[in-house]
Amino acid sequence: MAEETKTIEVKQEAPLAEQQTERIRDRRVYTPRTDIYETSNELVLVVDLPGADEKNVDVVLEKNVLTINxxxxxxxxxxxxxxxxxxxxxxxxxxxxxSDEVDREHIEAKVKNGVLYLRLPKAGAAKPTKIDVKAG
Known part of the structure; x- marks a missing residue:
C-alpha cells in the first residue's frame, strides 16, 4: 500500500510591532525577556529592561493588549x-x-534597576472561591 503524503503550508505572520507601527528611530528593537508568575489573586510580570528607568518606560493598555515600550x-x-x-x-x-480575567483598573507598574514589575490583579469573577461542602 502506498503512503499518502500531505503538504502543510505554514503561514508566518509578522510580529505585532511590525504589523502596526513604523519605526522612526534608527536603533534595534529587542524583545525583553519576561517571567510571568501567577497567584490566586494576581499575575506578576517581571520584565528585563537593562538601562531603563521610570522616565523612559511606557506601559499602555489598549483594546486588551498591554504594550511595554x-x-x-x-x-x-x-x-x-x-x-x-x-x-x-x-x-x-x-x-x-x-483576557477578561485581569482587572484593568488596578494594574500597577514599577521599575527598579532595569527591571519592570507589573502587577495585574485578577477580576473578581476570575479569583478562585472556596465552596463549602456540607454533609448530607
Whole structure:
C-alpha cells in the first residue's frame, strides 16, 4: 500500500510591532525577556529592561493588549572608547494579549534597576472561591 503524503503550508505572520507601527528611530528593537508568575489573586510580570528607568518606560493598555515600550539611554564614561560589548544597545518592545480575567483598573507598574514589575490583579469573577461542602 502506498503512503499518502500531505503538504502543510505554514503561514508566518509578522510580529505585532511590525504589523502596526513604523519605526522612526534608527536603533534595534529587542524583545525583553519576561517571567510571568501567577497567584490566586494576581499575575506578576517581571520584565528585563537593562538601562531603563521610570522616565523612559511606557506601559499602555489598549483594546486588551498591554504594550511595554522602553527607550533606555546608555552613558559611556567620558574619555573612554568602547573596546568590547557583550550586548547591543537598543529599544525594547513587547505586547501581551489580556483576557477578561485581569482587572484593568488596578494594574500597577514599577521599575527598579532595569527591571519592570507589573502587577495585574485578577477580576473578581476570575479569583478562585472556596465552596463549602456540607454533609448530607
Amino acid at each position: 522602553a527607550m533606555p539611554t546608555f552613558e559611556r564614561p567620558e574619555g573612554f572608547t568602547l573596546a568590547y560589548a557583550e550586548y547591543g544597545e537598543g529599544d525594547f518592545k513587547r505586547s501581551f494579549a489580556l
